[in-house]
Amino acid sequence: xxxxxxxxxxxxxxxxxxxxxxxxxxxxxxxxxxxxxxxxxxxxxxxxxxxxxxxxxxxxxxxxxxxxxxxxxxxxxxxxxxxxxxxxxxxxxxxxxxxxxxxx
Amino acid sequence: xxxxxxxxxxxxxxxxxxxxxxxxxxxxxxxxxxxxxxxxxxxxxxxxxxxxxxxxxxxxxxxxxxxxxxxxxxxxxxxxxxxxxxxxxxxxxxxxxxxxxxxxxxxxxxxxxxxxxxxxxxxxxxxxxxxxxxxxxxxxxxxxxxxxxxxxxxxxxxxxxxxxxxxxxxxxxxxxxxxxxxxxxxxxxxxxxxxxxxxxxxxxxxxxxxxxxxxxxxxxxxxxxxxxxxx
Numbered sequence: 485x486x487x488x489x490x491x492x493x494x495x496x497x498x499x500x501x502x503x504x505x506x507x508x509x510x511x512x513x514x515x516x517x518x519x520x521x522x523x524x525x526x527x528x529x530x531x532x533x534x535x536x537x538x539x540x541x542x543x544x545x546x547x548x549x550x551x552x553x554x555x556x557x558x559x560x561x562x563x564x565x566x567x568x569x570x571x572x573x574x575x576x577x578x579x580x581x582x583x584x585x586x587x588x
Numbered sequence: 589x590x591x592x593x594x595x596x597x598x599x600x601x602x603x604x605x606x607x608x609x610x611x612x613x614x615x616x617x618x619x620x621x622x623x624x625x626x627x628x629x630x631x632x633x634x635x636x637x638x639x640x641x642x643x644x645x646x647x648x649x650x651x652x653x654x655x656x657x658x659x660x661x662x663x664x665x666x667x668x669x670x671x672x673x674x675x676x677x678x679x680x681x682x683x684x685x686x687x688x689x690x691x692x693x694x695x696x697x698x699x700x701x702x703x704x705x706x707x708x709x710x711x712x713x714x715x716x717x718x719x720x721x722x723x724x725x726x727x728x729x730x731x732x733x734x735x736x737x738x739x740x741x742x743x744x745x746x747x748x749x750x751x752x753x754x755x756x757x758x759x760x761x762x763x764x765x766x767x768x769x770x771x772x773x774x775x776x777x778x779x780x781x782x783x784x785x786x787x788x789x790x791x792x793x794x795x796x797x798x799x800x801x802x803x804x805x806x807x808x809x810x811x812x813x814x815x816x817x818x819x
Contacts, residue, residue, distance in 0.1 A: 487690065490598055497591070505589055509613075510651045510658045520649030520662050557616055581651075583660065587589050587618065 489533035490521040493587055502527040502564075504548035506584045512563075515578035517564050527552050535582050548584050557585035593618050596627055597664060604666040604692075608640050613651075613658040628630040636661070647730075667692045668815070671725055673701035673718050673746040674736030680762065681804035682734070683711055689808065696746070697737070718742055722749035732757035732811050734791060738766065745775060751783050757814045759791035759807060766790075788814075 493503045508515075516537035521588060524532040525548035533538040534546060540562045547558060563579030593609065600607040600622045608621040608750035610632055619629030621640060626632070632640075633656045640661055642649055651664040670686045672679045675697035683693050696714045703713045714721045718735075722745075727733055733750040734757075735743040741759055747770075749751030750758045760770060767789035786815050793813070 490594060490601070494594060494598055507660075507662065509649075518649075519651070538773065540791075559613065585613075586590060587594055588591065 487526045487533060493526075496524075496530070497587065500554045503587045504552050504581050504584060505587055506535050506544045506548060508580055509559075509583050510581040511578060512580075515580050517580075517581040521571065525549070525552070528541040539584070540580070543583045544582055544584060548585035551584055551586050557583065559583050589618060593620055593628055596620050596622070598730075600627075601664060601666070606644050606666060607645060607664040609661045609662045609709065610636065610640065610684050611662070612656075613660055615657075624712070628716055662799040666734065669725075669727070669731040671696060671722065671727060671731065671733045671746075672733070672736060673697065673711070673742060674738075675699070675708060675760075678736050678800040678807075680707060680804050682736075682807055683708060685804050685808045686811075689812070691732070694725060696725075697719075702734070717745065719745035719749050722753075724788070727753040728757040729754040729756055731755045732815075733759075734807060734811075735760045736791075738762055740770065742776075744770070747774070747787060748777065748779075751779060751786060757788070757811045758786050759788040759810065760802075761789075761791045761807075763790060 493505060496503045502526045508517055508519050508521040511519055517535055521535055522533045523535045523544060525545050529545065531545065534541060547560060551557060560582045561579065597607055597609065597620060598723050601701060610619045617630055617714055620627050620631055635654055635656065637661065639652060643661045643663045647663055647665050650658045668691045670691040671692045671697045672682060672693060675695050679695060681813045683695060686693050694712045694714060695708055696718050698715050698717055700715055703715055727750060733755045734747065735746050737743050738761065747760060770789060788810060793805045793810045795804045801806055
């Protein structure tokens with residue numbers, strides 16, 4: 485198991501893979517991972533670290549792959565009573581904000 | 589995050605320097621501060637100084653709003669440290685558990701047959717006497733010290749040094765009887781009740797642990813409990 489998100493991203497880049505970084509920047513209520521938790525995503529879909537207990541990683545990876553392809557960095561919000569287009573929420577009832585950006 | 593910021597951040601981590609990455613979320617401008625000094629990125633408004641210092645001290649990343657924008661202050665502190673005194677069987681279980689939990693672990697034991705590379709592959713081993721070793725390692729408020737030797741000649745010098753430090757967790761393995769004699773010796777050495785009460789002895793939560801791995805779990809659990817309890 486490796487928690488070294490930034491080190492892993494750096495080794496992906498050394499292999500010529502593009503990558504993105506997702507960071508929990510705010511939480512309300514019950515949330516599985518604290519502010520500052522990070523998930524690294526490679527262009528081939530590989531992941532390191534986490535931003536939740538597995539509830540929202542799928543959606544974050546989907547966004548991250550778009551951002552790797554050139555979409556701008558994005559602030560995502562996940563929560564139970566979310567009116568946005570997200571299908572995913574947190575079963576625990578909390579809300580998290582996740583910032584997703586490319587590391588070119 | 590630009591590649592330059594990523595590289596500077598990784599270099600700071602490798603050098604065990606506390607780093608703070610401050611992002612302005614409105615435009616994703618990023619400033620990296622290492623050891624309190626700005627290394628890359630734009631100057632920050634002075635109103636952020638106290639927030640940055642507090643974030644490092646409390647090891648807590650935070651988002652905040654100021655008239656200058658919306659900011660995310662992310663702390664990258666060096667890992668917690670664990671000093672294990674006594675390269676005994678329980679240490680062989682405790683060391684990998686603590687490493688999984690994110691601790692940088694050092695094992696201290698002057699007995700080279702115990703503190704042998706073959707028993708602790710890739711773990712920093714110190715063969716100095718525990719008081720000298722602790723002086724060099726200089727435990728701080730993000731360090732735990734656990735003695736496992738059962739031998740007062742080795743445990744006591746380590747505990748004495750640990751009590752003079754800010755270590756957040758100090759524990760000594762040994763039965764209640766062993767601990768009672770230890771408390772008496774420390775009293776005789778001039779420590780008062782409040783100081784001695786910092787030592788968790790017998791080490792670990794009372795889980796009824798029997799095997800070395802189970803005892804290591806109980807120590808790891810207690811260390812986590814102390815770390816995460818509000819102080």
